[in-house]
Amino acid sequence: MTDTPPAGSERGIPTHASVVVIGGGVMGCSTLYHLAKQGLSDAILLERNQLTSGTTWHSAAQVRALRSTRNLTELIRYSIALYRRLEEETGQATGWINEGSISIATTPDRLTHVRRQEALSRLYGLRADVISAGEAKERWPLMNAEDVIGAVWSPDDGRVSPSDLCAALVKGARAAGARIFENTPVTGIVTRGGRVVAVETAGGTIRCDAVALCAGLWSRKVAALAGAEVPLWPCEHFYLLTRPVEGIEGNLPTLSDHDSHLYIRDDSGGLLVGCFEPLGKPIDADSLGEDFAFQLLPEDWDHFEPMMLKALHRLPALETAEVRMLLNGPESFTPDGSFLLGETAETAGLFLGCGMNSVGVATGGGAGMALAHAITKGHLPFDLQEADPTRFPACFSSAEVLAARVPEVLGKHYEIAYPHRQWSSARGLRVTPLHARWCEEDAHFGQVAGFERPLFFGSRTAPKPSFGRPDWFEQVGAEVDQAHRHAAIFDQSTFGKIAVRGPDAEAFLDRVCSNRVDREPGRLAYTLMLNPRGGIESDLTVQRLSEESYRLFVGTAALKRDLTWLKRHLGESKRVEIADESGTFAILALMGPEASRIAEDLGAGALNALGYFRHAVAELAGVAVRAARLSYVGEAGWELTCEAAQADELYQALRAAGAKPAGSLAQTSMRIEKRFLAFGHDIDTDLSPDDVGLGFALAMEKDFIGRSAVESRRQTGSGRRLVSVLLDDSAALPLGNEPVLLDGAIAGKTTSAAFGYRVGRPVALALIEADLGRDLEGAKVQIDIAGQSWSGTAKTRAVFDPKGERMKTQSQ
Numbered sequence: 149m150t151d152t153p154p155a156g157s158e159r160g161i162p163t164h165a166s167v168v169v170i171g172g173g174v175m176g177c178s179t180l181y182h183l184a185k186q187g188l189s190d191a192i193l194l195e196r197n198q199l200t201s202g203t204t205w206h207s208a209a210q211v212r213a214l215r216s217t218r219n220l221t222e223l224i225r226y227s228i229a230l231y232r233r234l235e236e237e238t239g240q241a242t243g244w245i246n247e248g249s250i251s252i253a254t255t256p257d258r259l260t261h262v263r264r265q266e267a268l269s270r271l272y273g274l275r276a277d278v279i280s281a282g283e284a285k286e287r288w289p290l291m292n293a294e295d296v297i298g299a300v301w302s303p304d305d306g307r308v309s310p311s312d313l314c315a316a317l318v319k320g321a322r323a324a325g326a327r328i329f330e331n332t333p334v335t336g337i338v339t340r341g342g343r344v345v346a347v348e349t350a351g352g353t354i355r356c357d358a359v360a361l362c363a364g365l366w367s368r369k370v371a372a373l374a375g376a377e378v379p380l381w382p383c384e385h386f387y388l389l390t391r392p393v394e395g396i397e398g399n400l401p402t403l404s405d406h407d408s409h410l411y412i413r414d415d416s417g418g419l420l421v422g423c424f425e426p427l428g429k430p431i432d433a434d435s436l437g438e439d440f441a442f443q444l445l446p447e448d449w450d451h452f453e454p455m456m457l458k459a460l461h462r463l464p465a466l467e468t469a470e471v472r473m474l475l476n477g478p479e480s481f482t483p484d485g486s487f488l489l490g491e492t493a494e495t496a497g498l499f500l501g502c503g504m505n506s507v508g509v510a511t512g513g514g515a516g517m518a519l520a521h522a523i524t525k526g527h528l529p530f531d532l533q534e535a536d537p538t539r540f541p542a543c544f545s546s547a548e549v550l551a552a553r554v555p556e557v558l559g560k561h562y563e564i565a566y567p568h569r570q571w572s573s574a575r576g577l578r579v580t581p582l583h584a585r586w587c588e589e590d591a592h593f594g595q596v597a598g599f600e601r602p603l604f605f606g607s608r609t610a611p612k613p614s615f616g617r618p619d620w621f622e623q624v625g626a627e628v629d630q631a632h633r634h635a636a637i638f639d640q641s642t643f644g645k646i647a648v649r650g651p652d653a654e655a656f657l658d659r660v661c662s663n664r665v666d667r668e669p670g671r672l673a674y675t676l677m678l679n680p681r682g683g684i685e686s687d688l689t690v691q692r693l694s695e696e697s698y699r700l701f702v703g704t705a706a707l708k709r710d711l712t713w714l715k716r717h718l719g720e721s722k723r724v725e726i727a728d729e730s731g732t733f734a735i736l737a738l739m740g741p742e743a744s745r746i747a748e749d750l751g752a753g754a755l756n757a758l759g760y761f762r763h764a765v766a767e768l769a770g771v772a773v774r775a776a777r778l779s780y781v782g783e784a785g786w787e788l789t790c791e792a793a794q795a796d797e798l799y800q801a802l803r804a805a806g807a808k809p810a811g812s813l814a815q816t817s818m819r820i821e822k823r824f825l826a827f828g829h830d831i832d833t834d835l836s837p838d839d840v841g842l843g844f845a846l847a848m849e850k851d852f853i854g855r856s857a858v859e860s861r862r863q864t865g866s867g868r869r870l871v872s873v874l875l876d877d878s879a880a881l882p883l884g885n886e887p888v889l890l891d892g893a894i895a896g897k898t899t900s901a902a903f904g905y906r907v908g909r910p911v912a913l914a915l916i917e918a919d920l921g922r923d924l925e926g927a928k929v930q931i932d933i934a935g936q937s938w939s940g941t942a943k944t945r946a947v948f949d950p951k952g953e954r955m956k957t958q959s960q
């Protein structure tokens with residue numbers, strides 16, 4: 149802390165603060181404001197330069213509410229309400245301008261995309277209307293609308309003045325007792341036993357209970373001080389500013405021309421034309437220097453030129469406009485384009501609010517509220533798993549990988565959200581032991597948690613992006629048929645495998661798992677881990693290997709999160725060892741009516757006597773496996789776990805005996821038909837097991853985390869129910885996240901969808917959220933797919949083999 153603090157800063161860094169917020173951009177200011185409002189009046193903010201001096205000051209500051217999920221949208225709705233009311237509360241204006249936004253379409257696929265957005269808006273309770281090109285032009289007269297074929301008008305959107313917004317947040321925070329120290333860089337974070345205990349500055353050490361890391365593009369570096377990984381990397385980010393242009397009076401809506409990678413708004417009577425170009429320019433944060441404050445990067449007209457040409461087409465008035473500057477500022481991006489919010493896996497008490505992917509001003513109000521909530525209450529206010537810092541495996545932490553991926557993140561921001569679209573950059577980071585075989589089988593890969601996983605086989609050519617029937621439709625159908633009529637091999641090696649061992653293993657798992665795990669070795673359980681609010685944190689299978697040894701199988705993307713959850717809930721259980729053994733084993737699921745014969749042929753006929761939900765060791769063609777009788781696809785067979793090094797030998801034996809590989813698209817289609825749920829799609833941390841029909845995984849007779857909450861939720865009833873929907877028309881192409889209508893009104897949304905090859909029609913899983921108080925079995929529903937209504941029938945059970953007879957009957 150300097151002797152003479154600048155205006156707005158305060159003297160006397162305290163020796164203790166409940167929470168230290170690092171960084172005075174919009175995220176830090178909003179987090180501090182909300183911490184103070186939530187009662188932590190001794191929270192402080194440390195900013196190494198001046199408030200807003202990083203990225204926030206030069207933001208284009210548009211606030212567009214619609215995001216890909218309800219809760220991300222909810223954060224921005226919260227921001228809008230906050231930005232509207234802060235002036236009244238603090239006397240400081242935020243510069244909120246509510247002129248709405250227009251998103252134009254110039255191709256049929258973009259029109260489908262914007263229609264899907266309009267449907268989503270209605271689902272999330274936002275106002276949005278599809279309008280004609282003529283109406284769009286009326287709202288933006290300077291636009292060349294010749295090639296525009298439709299648009300969406302969103303009246304609730306707007307923009308804000310980022311510096312004024314931060315000033316208002318800071319004023320509100322101070323009024324509630326919080327303090328701010330500018331020119332105070334954090335130089336160290338002290339941890340003890342894996343937990344944050346203090347923050348170091350040149351002016352002294354501050355003991356604290358938690359740190360909110362809101363240091364923008366510098367967060368990766370600051371987090372390293374606490375031993376935590378923060379996968380973000382900056383890119384240069386551009387917008388053009390002109391002097392006043394004739395025809396612009398007052399404020400206009402924000403105009404988005406995503407086909408041209410552009411967003412456009414008025415600015416002081418001139419134009420502001422910004423871009424999310426197809427490939428951004430990464431920049432190393434270290435190259436900016438410690439004193440990078442209120443600074444910009446050099447203009448780069450060569451890089452901007454392709455977007456400039458498109459801008460000239462859309463706005464002919466630009467031709468004669470006088471350019472004020474091509475603003476180039478750094479902003480941080482993450483490997484999947486979503487930000488980081490919540491506690492890190494590596495360091496307890498270190499909470500992230502960073503990696504804002506160019507929506508930091510729009511999201512900041514809500515994200516700061518959510519981060520403060522996580523710190524003060526121990527959990528986020530609602531499910532935000534798309535922002536969970538634990539979602540990235542370590543392979544995304546390296547500078548090389550980040551610098552390779554983030555340029556593409558900018559391009560994806562405005563790209564049409566085609567189903568199953570894939571990243572082109574930073575591929576091949578992790579492969580399963582059978583990767584070489586999958587290449588020989590002409591697998592087409594998709595990336596999940598950094599892993600390359602076969603989507604389907606028979607063609608390595610990338611399918612043509614489309615909202616129509618996909619190129620791979622027949623091939624995936626053939627793979628489903630293979631599993632349904634013969635035998636297929638699904639590579640499930642990407643699942644997380646966690647060993648839990650020790651004298652207290654049973655007692656510990658009994659407490660964290662909702663289902664019984666105290667059964668004899670050789671039994672397996674499908675179970676949930678619930679949070680104290682009764683929401684689902686994870687679903688997993690647990691194999692008891694011996695009295696004191698269990699193996700847990702968790703979702704591919706859930707490993708880091710579940711490991712963290714388990715370790716943080718160890719509590720008094722001292723005699724338990726938790727180990728990540730994911731890389732040690734491969735898992736091949738052999739599924740289909742011929743599985744029985746194949747086991748016989750390979751010398752493991754005894755497996756046919758193994759009961760459902762039991763596991764046993766066996767040798768298949770000389771390879772030692774642990775075979776578990778269960779199925780994620782609804783066909784009879786085993787999930788075979790073997791040493792990773794022997795996976796190829798096992799695969800070759802299965803292949804020679806007649807089984808053929810099937811990819812994850814076939815698996816998805818089959819699990820949806822079987823109503824098997826997937827975390828992140830059909831299940832989240834807000835939903836209780838009863839909401840989604842997983843009550844069978846609750847052993848209510850024992851005590852487990854979340855039990856009492858489940859009980860009280862049962863008393864009040866949530867009104868939510870998860871149903872299967874069998875669509876009437878086989879031409880319908882539901883993708884998930886579409887409104888579901890009952891009696892003509894929106895009653896819920898699809899959570900997963902696919903063509904169901906075994907039932908010959910598209911199938912969706914849908915969460916019905918309206919408390920209808922009636923039996924939904926057989927109810928007629930409509931699904932709104934890009935503005936078109938498709939009818940279907942709701943079923944309370946699986947649409948295929950609802951009694952599960954096929955998968956439980958071994959020999960066919």
Ligand SMILES: Cc1cc2nc3c(=O)[nH]c(=O)nc-3n(C[C@H](O)[C@H](O)[C@H](O)COP(=O)(O)OP(=O)(O)OC[C@H]3O[C@@H](n4cnc5c(N)ncnc54)[C@H](O)[C@@H]3O)c2cc1C
Nearest residue numbers: 171173175196202203204207209210334364507508509510
């Ligand atoms: C050209 C451009 C246009 C944009 N347009 C929009 C838009 O239209 N809408 C929108 O929502 N978003 C937009 N954004 C993105 C938005 O501006 C950012 O997401 C947001 O400002 C990030 O805020 P922040 O608080 O995370 O980071 P920052 O504003 O960068 O704040 C981080 C702060 O941490 C401080 N700091 C770093 N290290 C330390 C340390 N060791 N100790 C103490 N302090 C430290 C820095 O000095 C900095 O002040 C745009 C960004 C750019 C570049």
